[in-house]
Amino acid sequence: MVKEQYIPDRGDLVWIQFNPQSGHEQSGKRPALVLSPVTYNGKVGLALFCPVTSKAKGYPFEVVIPQDLPIEGVILSDQIKSLDWQSRQAKFICRVPKETLNEVLSKVDLLIH
DSSP states (O other): OOOOOOOOOTTEEEEEEOOSOOTTSOOSEEEEEEOSOHHHHHHHSEEEEEEEESOOOOOTTEEEOOTTSSOOSEEETTOOEEEETTTTTOEEEEEOOHHHHHHHHHHHHHHHO
16 A cells, blocks of 8 residues: 655644754754645645744744644744755644634735735
8 A cells, every 4th residue: 555645735734854054043853834835845845834933932923823733832924944845854743723824824925015
């Protein structure tokens, strides 16, 4: 039996390796929110991610992860990274509620428009 490979999708929380990093970037293996759609991620092998930290500082671009999910912390919507999800071994954790995803996307929109 062939096991289907997981392809990250928009709204997924995944474990992924952020090293190497530089300066103020988040580092190490940590949870991250997937922003790009599965159609792009599967075709290109890259995906857009926002890292998660357990150390909330009250910054305006932090989005709190709902309490009923297996990961605690905040999504850093201003630290978007394009990463090779296969070589960095992305592992599915759970999906965030649509409201959480939309809040992150709204904050990203403020940065690019």
